[in-house]
Amino acid sequence: MIDVKDLEYIYAGTAKTALNRINFNIDCGEVFGFLGPSGSGKSTTQKILFRLLSGYNGSAKIDGVEVNQWGKKLYEKIGVGFELPNHYLKLTALENLNFFKAFYSRSKSPMDLLAMVGLEKDANKKVGDYSKGMKMRLNFVRAIMHDPEILFLDEPTSGLDPVNSRIVKDLILEQKKQGKTIFITTHEMHDADELCDRVAFIADGSIMALDKPQNLKLKGSKRMVEVRLKNDHNLYEFSLDELGKNRVFSALIERSEIETIHSKEATLDDIFIQITGKTLS
Amino acid sequence: MKRIVQLTVADLKKIFRDKTLLLFLLTPILLILFVRYFVPFITTRYPEAAEYHVMIMMFASAQTAIMFGFISSFIILDEKDENVLQVIRILPITPSYFIFFRLIFAALFSFAGAFSMIAFSGIAFPGWSFAFLLSLQYALTAPLITLVVSTYANNKIEGMAFFKGVDLILLVPVLSFFIDSWARYLFGIVPVFWTFHSYDQAISGNDFWLFFLIGSVVYIMVIALLVSQFRKKVFDR
Ligand SMILES: Nc1ncnc2c1ncn2[C@@H]1O[C@H](COP(=O)(O)OP(=O)(O)OP(=O)(O)O)[C@@H](O)[C@H]1O
Ligand SMILES: [Mg+2]
Numbered sequence: 001m002i003d004v005k006d007l008e009y010i011y012a013g014t015a016k017t018a019l020n021r022i023n024f025n026i027d028c029g030e031v032f033g034f035l036g037p038s039g040s041g042k043s044t045t046q047k048i049l050f051r052l053l054s055g056y057n058g059s060a061k062i063d064g065v066e067v068n069q070w071g072k073k074l075y076e077k078i079g080v081g082f083e084l085p086n087h088y089l090k091l092t093a094l095e096n097l098n099f100f101k102a103f104y105s106r107s108k109s110p111m112d113l114l115a116m117v118g119l120e121k122d123a124n125k126k127v128g129d130y131s132k133g134m135k136m137r138l139n140f141v142r143a144i145m146h147d148p149e150i151l152f153l154d155e156p157t158s159g160l161d162p163v164n165s166r167i168v169k170d171l172i173l174e175q176k177k178q179g180k181t182i183f184i185t186t187h188e189m190h191d192a193d194e195l196c197d198r199v200a201f202i203a204d205g206s207i208m209a210l211d212k213p214q215n216l217k218l219k220g221s222k223r224m225v226e227v228r229l230k231n232d233h234n235l236y237e238f239s240l241d242e243l244g245k246n247r248v249f250s251a252l253i254e255r256s257e258i259e260t261i262h263s264k265e266a267t268l269d270d271i272f273i274q275i276t277g278k279t280l281s
Numbered sequence: 282m283k284r285i286v287q288l289t290v291a292d293l294k295k296i297f298r299d300k301t302l303l304l305f306l307l308t309p310i311l312l313i314l315f316v317r318y319f320v321p322f323i324t325t326r327y328p329e330a331a332e333y334h335v336m337i338m339m340f341a342s343a344q345t346a347i348m349f350g351f352i353s354s355f356i357i358l359d360e361k362d363e364n365v366l367q368v369i370r371i372l373p374i375t376p377s378y379f380i381f382f383r384l385i386f387a388a389l390f391s392f393a394g395a396f397s398m399i400a401f402s403g404i405a406f407p408g409w410s411f412a413f414l415l416s417l418q419y420a421l422t423a424p425l426i427t428l429v430v431s432t433y434a435n436n437k438i439e440g441m442a443f444f445k446g447v448d449l450i451l452l453v454p455v456l457s458f459f460i461d462s463w464a465r466y467l468f469g470i471v472p473v474f475w476t477f478h479s480y481d482q483a484i485s486g487n488d489f490w491l492f493f494l495i496g497s498v499v500y501i502m503v504i505a506l507l508v509s510q511f512r513k514k515v516f517d518r
Contacts, residue, residue: 050371051518086364090298091291102287103372142368165342 001150001181002026002049005195006058009044009205018044020205021058026183031176034185034195037280041205043083046152049183050080062150079148083155083157083185085135089128093119093138096127097145104146113141117167132159140168144175151175151182157191169195187280189268199268202263203276213268220271224264229256237264284374288382295356301437304462305352309345309394316341316402318446338405339480343451343473345394346419350426351444353387357431357515358440361423366515376516384424391423392416407483414493415483418476421500425472428507432514472500 002025009019019041026032034042047053048060051067058209060067062074068179087096095109114120117137127135136159143151156172157165172195176182186192193213209216223240229252238249240263267270272280296302320337324330360366369379396416399406407415426447434440454474457465458481468474475496482489 052367054369054517072373072375075371078371080368080371082364082367084364086368088295088359088365089363090295090359095291095294099287099291100368100372101376102284105373256379 001028001063002032002183003064004045004049004059004062007045007048007060008057009041009048009053009055011044012055018205019048019056022202022205024200024207024210026181027175028181029179030197031182031184031195032174033192033199034183034202035187035189035192035199035272035280036185036202037187037278040202042202043154044205045202046080046154046183047236050074050078050152076146077148078150078152079143079146081140081143081151081153081156083158085127085130085132085139087127087130087135087138087142090126092124092126093130094123096138097142100142103144105268107146108144110145110158113145114138116171117141117164131163133161136160137164137168140171144171147182151180151186154184155186156184157186157188189272189280193268201272201275203278208276209271216271217266217268220274221265222264222266226260226262227252227262228259228261230259232256232259285382286437289386292356292386295359299355299359302352302355305348305355308348309398312341312345313398313401313453316398316404320404334405335481335484336458338402340397340452340455341402342395342415342419342480343422343476344448345398346391346416346422347426347447347451349387349390349394349483350423351430351440352390353383353423353427354430354434355437355440357383357427358437361431361515362436370516372434376512378516380511380516384427384504386426387423388420392420395419405480407480407486411483411489415476418479418493418496418500421497421504422473422476424504425500425507428504428511432507432511434498469495469499472496472503475499480499 004022004024006021006023007019008017009023011018012057022045024032024093036042048056049067050063051070052202054068062070062078067074088099091099093114094110097113101107101110111120111123114123117140119134120136122130122134127138130138136156140153140156143153153172156168160168169191172182172184184191184195196213198211199213199216201208223236225240225243227236227238229236236252238246243249269280296306308476309349316337319469320330320334324334357366360369396412399412399415406412429447430440430443432445451473454468454477457474457477475492477495479489479492482492
């Protein structure tokens with residue numbers, strides 16, 4: 001569905017390459033994620049794909065067609081949820097959606113869309129009086145209003161409280177269930193972990209790793225279990241291999257009460273630091 | 282058609298919900314009233330003012346016409362400020378569709394404004410057909426201003442500075458009437474120069490068509506140049 005080869009981008013007037021010959025492809029019906037810290041090139045990649053930036057090197061194809069060859073039809077096929085809210089602040093949410101609706105050949109009802117993200121009561125409020133979280137939810141429904149095959153979501157949960165973040169994540173999973181192809185960027189490892197079929201680690205404009213979240217985590221995990229006992233300050237570590245036959249381990253948990261016991265599975269954050277040498281936030 | 286209606290309705294709402302734009306919209310009406318009632322009043326007191334009626338009218342019509350250019354460009358500057366322009370760029374329309382909608386929107390209102398000024402001011406009336414033709418050319422100032430301001434101003438504060446600057450530049454070709462040599466044609470690089478002189482010729486001369494046609498060519502060339510600049514800097518695709 002999306003094929004990116006040796007994609008390179010330099011912003012006019014800057015010396016630094018924002019994207020460094022990156023390669024990836026996104027299959028039909030897949031949720032693909034870019035996980036990376038601020039300034040790593042996530043938005044730049046997406047903007048090239050929906051043609052807000054031109055003059056790239058390498059190749060970026062959607063449905064086999066180079067993006068710079070696509071005309072206006074591309075925009076019936078794709079939906080874009082921008083990183084920052086962008087609405088007519090003097091118009092109400094409903095007026096905003098009705099306005100954009102007029103440009104698409106098919107569209108869901110604006111009121112239904114607002115209801116999906118709990119904004120139906122504020123439908124007739126000017127967007128200028130919305131909070132950041134409300135604007136971001138409006139961003140999201142505008143992206144899906146014309147029922148696009150491909151969704152680009154640039155940090156869809158940023159600036160949302162846990163409740164609204166949950167709502168948006170559920171809606172993303174709902175879109176996935178409908179067979180949509182989704183390209184998400186985030187610097188939230190939990191979002192990447194929960195939503196994405198495959199994740200690319202991006203740092204300084206380069207893709208440093210690309211795999212299923214479980215595989216990435218396994219690669220950096222130590223196959224160990226860590227035990228903490230009641231009334232004991234020491235931490236005990238055991239190898240997971242043949243743990244059942246480990247006498248020291250069984251003796252220990254027989255003798256004392258366990259306070260906590262964890263397998264030392266790495267988080268995506270840990271792996272990200274191991275691989276890229278950078279932190280996510 | 283559905284789109285045109287939506288675009289128009291949304292633009293009108295934006296104008297009526299913005300104090301600056303409402304003021305811009307009221308200016309032409311105030312100007313027409315001013316010219317219709319105040320100028321004749323002054324003229325009865327100081328009869329020599331009659332000499333300047335044509336000059337007052339050519340300038341007042343321009344001032345009326347450009348207000349709609351500013352309204353339209355401030356709507357685009359708002360779209361820049363609020364980043365809605367990004368969303369418009371990912372709608373299934375061609376860039377030209379959007380640009381020409383905004384330019385035609387501005388030009389139509391501007392035509393109506395200039396025509397009302399020439400028809401209702403009650404002074405220096407050139408006759409209905411000249412009034413129509415002159416209004417057509419005045420209407421071209423609106424797209425020109427829309428393009429200049431929305432391409433080169435980065436926000437509404439800069440837009441306000443352009444507003445004052447452009448107003449001043451418009452006034453400059455009036456000076457050409459006080460210069461009686463070939464040097465007056467140097468002012469011809471400002472497109473309204475040709476419209477001012479067309480007006481003058483429509484009232485008291487034989488060369489209306491010469492000025493009008495050269496003027497139309499100048500406007501169209503400048504607008505074409507600005508459209509390509511707008512596409513390069515604002516709506517690239
Ligand atoms: N308009 C621009 N002009 C010049 N450089 C830019 C521009 N936009 C982004 N950059 C640079 O390109 C690089 C990548 O930026 P990008 O916006 O793609 O990062 P990001 O991963 O989306 O970050 P964030 O998480 O903060 O959104 C950064 O070094 C940034 O400074
Ligand atoms: Mg970004």
